[in-house]
Each structure stands twice: as C-alpha cells, then as structure tokens.
Amino acid sequence: MSPQPQKAVGSPLSRVDGRLKVTGKAAYAVDHDIPGAVHAVVVDSSIALGRITGIDTSAAEACPGVLKVITHRNAPRLVYRDNPVSNNPRGRRLRVFQDDQVLFFGQPVAAVVATTLEAAQHAASLVEVSYEARQPTTDLAGRPGNPLLNYARGDAEAALASAEVRLDREFHLARNHHNPIEPHATIARWDGDKLTLWDKTQYVIGTQNEAAAVFGIPVENVRVISPFVGGAFGTGLRTWPHVAIAALAAREVGRPVKLALSRRQMYFTVGYRPRYEYKLRLGADRQGRVTAMAHEPTYETSNHETFWEATLFLGQMLYNVPNVSQTLRTVSLDVNTPLWMRGPGFSSTSFCIEVAMDELAHELGIDPVELRLRNEPTRDLSTGQPFSTRRLRECFRVGAREFGWDRRNPKPRSTRDGDWLIGTGVATGCYDTNRARAEAHARLDANGTAVVQSAASDAGPGTYTSMTQVAADALGLAVREVEFRLGDTLMPPAPPQGASQLMASVGSAVQDTCDKLRQQAISLAVGDRRSPLHGVNPDDVVVIGGRLQVKDQPARGETYRQLLARNNLTHLEANGLYNPEAESPYSMYAYSAVFAEVGVDVNLGLVRVRRMLSVYDAGRIISPKLADSQAVGGMVGGIGMALLEHTVTDHRDGRIVNANLADYLVPVNADIRDLRAIYLDGDDRKADPIGVKGLGELVKVGVAPAIANAVFHATGRRVHELPITAEALL
Amino acid sequence: MYPFSYTRVSDLRTAVQAGSDGGRYIAGGTTLVDLMRETVERPGKLVDISALPLREVTATKGGGLRIGALMRMAEVAAHPTVRALYAVISQALELSASAQLRNMATIGGNIMQRTRCTYFRDVTASCNRREPGTGCAAREGFNRTHAILGTSEQCVATHPSDVAVAFAALEATVHLLGPAGERTVAFSDFLLRPDNTPQREQSIRQGELITAVEVPAQPRPLRSGYVKVRDRQSYEFALTSAAVALHVRGGVIQVAKVAAGGVGTVPWKLSAVEQRLIGQRPSEALWTQAAEVAADGAQPLAHNNFKVELLKRTVERQLRVVGGTR
Ligand SMILES: Cc1cc2nc3c(=O)[nH]c(=O)nc-3n(C[C@H](O)[C@H](O)[C@H](O)COP(=O)(O)OP(=O)(O)OC[C@H]3O[C@@H](n4cnc5c(N)ncnc54)[C@H](O)[C@@H]3O)c2cc1C
C-alpha cells in the first residue's frame, strides 16, 4: 500500500460545521423539533439528607397545561440493571423516584410534565415537598477517608528521613464544576417498546446502555442521537438521572418529552471535579535530584458511589524518583458523585507536585526549568517500560527560548510595573495517551464524494473536522468532498469522547476504513481491463484529488467517478476498525511545558495573568487550528482553576451556595490576554497508527501550578490553596 | 415564573396610576425578570415604563446635572457632559455589569436593584429580606461577599450597585413622582439599611416612580474617579470599590466626596475620610492617613474579614489615583 500524500491533515482548517454553528442551524439536544413533544421540569430536593415525608402536588396539577406530576409515590418501579458499560462508578447509582430517600442537595424529587415549558416551570415551583431532614456531612476537611489505592516503590520513608532537603506540604483544591455553555438536555420518545433519545452526551453508546439498563429493555431497543454538544469538559461522560426522568415522563404521558436542566441544576446532579486535600512530602539532595515523594491525596465522593480518577499516575512516572509511596483516600459524603473534568486527576495532582518542585527549586537556588531537567527519567519507573515518545526536555528548551525565560530575575518580588508586581512561573503538564476499540464505516458514491461515520461525539474539539481531514487524505479526496457523521448509536461503535482517546481511536478507525475503501477502488481498477490502471501493482497506485493514478506516472489513471460509472456501481463501501493491543510495551503520555507571567496588585492582592505559553509534545497535530482552540481553552480553564473557580457548599445543610454563573466565577474575555501554543513537530506511531497522543485533557494540566508559581515569584507568597484569591495575598 | 399581566404606558400620569393600582414597574427588565424566574419576585401586574419621556440628561440651574430615570447605563456613561463633569459616574457605570446589560438597564432600575446575596436569590434558603422572620442564612453561612458596615442582626447583604456609590459620594437627590405629586429624597435617605426591616429597601411609596437622579453642582475643577476591586477583570460585582471626587485650590483640598461600595448594606459614605482630607495638602501620607478610618465601625463576618483591610487600601488607592501627589 502506497502512503497517501497528507494534504488535509496538518492544515489549519476552519471547522467544517462552523457555519452551521454560527448561523444557529446546528441542532443541540433540546433544539430537535420532535412533533408532539411536551416539557418536563425537575423539582430539586432542598435538603441534603433525609426522607420525603409528604408531597403536595395539587397546586401544580391544577395549573393549566399540566399533564402529570411524577414522584416516588406514583412512579412505576424501574429495573436498574447492573450496567458496566456507561461509566457508572462502583456503588449504587441514584434511582429516580424509586423511594423516599434524599441523598444529596438538589436530588430530583419530582418532575412536572406540561404542554408548555412555562407551565411546567411554574407548576414545578408549586410542588410542596416536606422532609424529615437529617444533618448531612458534606465537608471533606479533616476527615480521615477510606483508603482506595496504594502504591509504593523503594522506601520513601527511609529516603525522606535521610534526604538533604525535605518539604512537607498540604494542598487544598476547591471543587470545580464543568459549566459547559449548553446545559444537559434530553428529548425522549417511545415508539412501542423502542426508545429514542436526543441527548447531550459525550458517549451515545453509554447513554444507550444506561437507558436500556434503567428500563430493563434490550440495548438494541434504544437509539441515541447527539449530533452536536455545546461543550461538556467531561460532564457528558455519564448518563445522569434526568435522562431516565425524561424517558420515564415520556412513557407516563405517552408523548415525547423534552427536559433541559436549568443552570442552577447543572450544579446538582451532573458531576464535578472533586475537592482535594493533598499531603505531599518530598526529599531531595542538594543538586536537586528528588529522592523521595510521599503522596497522600484525599478527595470527596458520594455516599452512594465511589468515584475513581487517575490521581496517582503522575506521582509514579513524571520524574525520576526512586522512592515513592502513595495512599489515595476518598471521603464519602452526602453529596452527588463527582465526574471526570478536563485533565481529571492529573490537573489536581500536578498542582501539588509542580508547586512543590518550584519550592524545591527556590530553596536550592536552582532554576525551576533546570530542576525539572535534572529529574528527567529515561524510562517509566512505575512499569519499567520505555516511553513511546517523551520530549519534555525539548518542550522546556523551546518554551524557555520563546517565553524569554533567560531574562528572568530569579529573586521573588524583584519586578514591578506601577502598582503591579510581575512574576513568571513554569510547570510540567502531562496526560496519559488512551486508546480504545473503535469502528467506522465509509461509503464512496458514484459522484466521487464520500460519507464516513462513527458513533463518536463532538463536544467542541472539532471531531467533525479532524475526522474529515483524516478521511479526505486516506481517500485522496478534497475536504469538501467528504462528510463525516457522528453521534448516533446506529453508526459503528466508538468510545467516549473523554480521556483524550477519541482522535487516536476513532481517527485510527477512520484511517483503516478509508484505507480499505481506497484499496478496494484500486483493486477494482487494476483488475479492470478497461481501466488505464489495468495490471498495475496496487501498491504503486495513489489517489489524488479523487483520481487514482500510478505514483510515478501521474498521467496514467482515472477518477473514482469514471471507475464506478464504467462498472455500473452506485457506490463502494467499507468497514474498518481500530483495536489496540490490550497491553502496550510502551509507556505512553503526552507532555507540555507551561510558562505563565502574572501581575499581582501590590496592595489589592488581585492576580491577573499577563501572558502564557505552552509547548506541547502531543504527537501528530491533525488540525492545527482546532488544536489551538483546545490549547487556548485549556489555558483559560486553567486560569479559572487557579484563580476563580470554586463551588461553595454550605456545610450546615449541604446547599450549593453559588449555583449560577454570576457567583461561580469563570474567566471572562477581559481576563484573557496573550495565550500562545507551540506544538513540537513529529508523531508517535508507537502510540497509534495515526501518531497522535491526545491534546484535549493535556492542555489543562500544569496551567494552575504555573500560575501559582508565578504568583510566588511576583510576591514571595506561596499559596497552597486553589483558587488563589485576594484574601490570600493581602 | 408566576403568571403576570403586562401593560405598557407612555405617559407619567397613567404610569403612576397603574403603579398605585398595585402595578410593578419594569424598565430594562435586566434584574426584575431574573428574580421573577427564580420566583424571588412574583409581581402580578407589570407596568412597562420604558417608553416614558425620562430619557435625557439636563443641566440644572446651579450647575448640576439631572439624569432621567430611564437613561440607559450605557447612555449616561457615554454622555459628554457626564464624562466632562463627573468622571466618577461614567467610570462607575462602565465598570458595571456587561456591555449588553448596560445597553438595556436604566439608572432608575440600577439604584432599585436588589441584593446579590445568593441566599436571597435561592427561595429554598431562609432569608429575612425575602421572607421576614425566617432568619438570615448568610450571617453564619457563606458570607465572603457580604457587608461589613451597616449590617444588622437581621441582614448582612450589600447593596450591589456601582453608580449608587458615586451618587452617594456626590450627595445626589432622587426625584420621585407619586399619586400625591412630586418629592425629592436625599440619596443617603433613599436606600435603607436593613435594621429590623430588611424587606424595606428604599424610601419609596406604593406607586411612586423615580423620574430622575440629580447630582448637585460642585466647585470646579473637580477631579473624580471610581475604582472597583474584584476577583476577575470584568463582569463581577465589587468586593470593594471607592468613588472619590476632589476639588483642590491653592494647593489645598477644599472639597472631598468619598464613598465605598461592596462593603455596606447601602453605598457607604465615608464622611470621616472626607474630614481628614478637607483643608489638607495632597500627599501620599495624607491618602494613607485618611484611608485609615475608611473601615471604622466595620463588623466583619467569618469569610469577609479581608474586606476591612481591602477597603482601606481601595480608598487609599483611589485617593492617590484621583488626587495624585505633589
Ligand atoms: C449579570 C449581571 C451583572 C450585573 N453587574 C452589575 C454591576 O457590576 N454593577 C451594577 O451596578 N449593577 C450590575 N447589575 C445590575 C444591573 O445594573 C441592573 O440589573 C440594572 O441596572 C437594572 O435596571 P433595569 O432598568 O433593567 O431594571 P428592571 O429590572 O427593569 O427593574 C429593577 C427594579 O427597579 C424598579 N424600577 C425600575 N425603574 C424604576 C423607576 N423609574 N421607578 C421606580 N422603580 C423602578 C423595578 O420595579 C424593579 O424592582 C448586573 C446585573 C446582571 C444581571
């Protein structure tokens, strides 16, 4: 097989669906126009723990337009089969309207179905629920926690005891909510015992399996459609209770039902990045070689489920540390269950490790970049495996040069600009390269255009575009001649759009599928006596601009259209697959060096990020413009995590106090100044056939510590708590 | 949202009539509609006053300004006379909300806006201001953004407006038109501290309409400005803010008008700071010395202790920005 020239891949295309999006024609979950649809609105619990003692629905039912009020008193029993497919964590998931128990604040306790949204909303506010409330426990602080995972290599305690330099730190990281622009929403329609869901999800197959499990119906009876997702950052990786409520309501009223969560409800039932307390002890010699790290992270989970995220990997593989111990604990609280949020686990851990490394550098008088280079491993010490690729040194070298790191005066509080103290900081970012089985289908039509599909999701990174690019090159077509479709369970299966695995997995499946389709066309041509390519070795044929031709003799060839027309074919089609080996012989991660410059108002304690540069070792960049969107988005998210984002719980009653976007602060345009991304040229073919390592999660990791380290450099104040607010710096 | 009726009025008499009959005025609707959605507000009858002829800035005889209640925030901020004579008003408005909101929101609505206390806006929480006698969830709850001045046992919520801080500093008056005719109220008497009746927020009577805010004349030249301190660069209410106006003649401060926002249950006039400034020569030392008394009487809560120090520094900063040094 002759390699195809790569024209589309690597070129900075605008989103193929950009026009649809900016003209409002892209249909997000709730936008689908389903004839006869009525509206459901959820009533939330106003206590965090206890029992429902009474529900008065009479006022709600008396409202014009109200069709039904569903509560645990009249809801049918639901099956809730075990379901290992849909990212449900260990434990017993919330079962909607199945009993009188309240497990967390904002738990759905009723749903009102009405002919208009306004009627449903108003009636929902009239449902009177009485409770027997018990004192909830929602505060992680100081709780011992349950051990979840341990890891050890070498003897961390002994190495700490004999270390020349020691640090002993405790970090506090606030809970964060994903807060995508599009709230969660679902439309449910039953046709007999077949269910169709239009859903906001990052995993249509996950939603399909969970809906089937809840209602005890065969998976094939559920179809999930999700062509557009208005951002998710991880919140769409599980199927949350409102999906079951929409389907239940649709079954109860015998009509399709639309259900959208309000912004406030986006803080109740759809996951969040858990709050952390993280004890970290570090030992090193005077040359800055880290000899030991002892990690004791603790994060919150719910009483009904045990959340897991990848908290421990970084501490095991990031640096060349011979002695490591880790104890991960969870604290079970009367809260909803967390869910992976951009850079899950890694973002939180990296804050602690990278701030500690900065402290070590300062203490030893070693440049923070140099300190990291001194701790570069030559293999992954947690597995002994070689790295597929690891170009962190290059990231730092390029970054230091482009950022002007050399001009930095290492002394804290040494640079001033009017009322602003200026500081710069650096941190390492890293995220693991995940791959999963994925399938795709491609069809080449007689008119020379192709449709490629896979049940993937596009929550914003630009899957439509990047897959089109891969397919276009593999088929030898122009980008506009290829249409990629996604987001429907009738399509070949794809993994969730999370853990940065989609490009590697679905991209490789698309590559395989389109390679097969192209080969099919080539075989047809070389075996066809009427073709100018008759008798040519298939390996010598490439397709360029829809024309099959001999590689070294471009004049000899014909177009797909000619080939199909002559053979009386309406189309050619192929199925393809990517099925990664279960155990790779390599340690596979993507890396970055993150540089930040902040200003801190000398009297008022305000922190503003003045510029930021990240250099990524993320393998091949399929779509540079989309990559930039990811990088900038990740840095913006990191600024939020570092300086603003904080879900506040009132521990007296478990209430989320700032469940709205006026009080839960995220960065606004005025906070975003000069953000720049550089990608190291190259690819990683050991990771996957198309050489990518994943970018969407990586871009958030390392941002918060780079900012925190810059704040220290600006002010001489070391903050171990996120977000960093004025009160810590006054 | 509770059901409501809606009428649009185009003359003052009909407006006041409708207001006296239990109607609730709606101008830009930027905050009332939000509160209705949260069911914090449940007016049965909305009277849309946005077409009333209260949309100009006029110079008063004495050399002051009269700002029509239906002027949009953006219009006032950009108005050449306002910019030239009272930079502090322009700046306070420009640092408020967002461009979209400022294009819709009116001056009358702005000073009438209700607190941003999150418990107030969450109808499942106890709140004396929303439902007298139910208690104050904020006092022992999360109160980082709450007031340190003018609080009571009953309520500790701030008044959120920025331009009201400028009005308080400049000693504006509020013009009202009601069924019983016109009257004026000094700005300092218009917004009420919570005391034992936190549900009473303004000294306005049923049916009364704000027609204008009048800013009195000041000796010239007057240098003025507004600073707003907040976690993010834009689109957030103030943690602290300061409005400052100074008239310096013969090297001596003759007139000083200073008020603070984000810290009081009403915009907080800083008379003690003004007193320390008047008759003095501008200097770094003076700014520091005057700002020292800015937080006198503060009663911080569990999470807003930092506002005490931050307030002093905010006032000091703005004195320096406006007054410069010699
Ligand atoms: C997200 C957000 C951020 C904001 N940030 C800021 C900020 O940083 N700083 C700031 O100062 N403000 C801020 N605001 C508040 C904003 O300035 C107010 O919403 C706006 O000024 C209200 O004006 P309006 O004309 O829309 O009032 P409406 O919503 O129409 O009315 C508000 C209230 O005023 C009454 N009312 C209106 N006009 C009159 C009148 N002429 N006479 C008597 N009563 C009247 C109404 O009955 C109602 O009770 C913010 C608002 C939002 C939504």
Ligand code: SF4
């Ligand atoms: S501070 Fe005032 S507004 Fe806030 S909860 Fe207490 S009483 Fe209500």
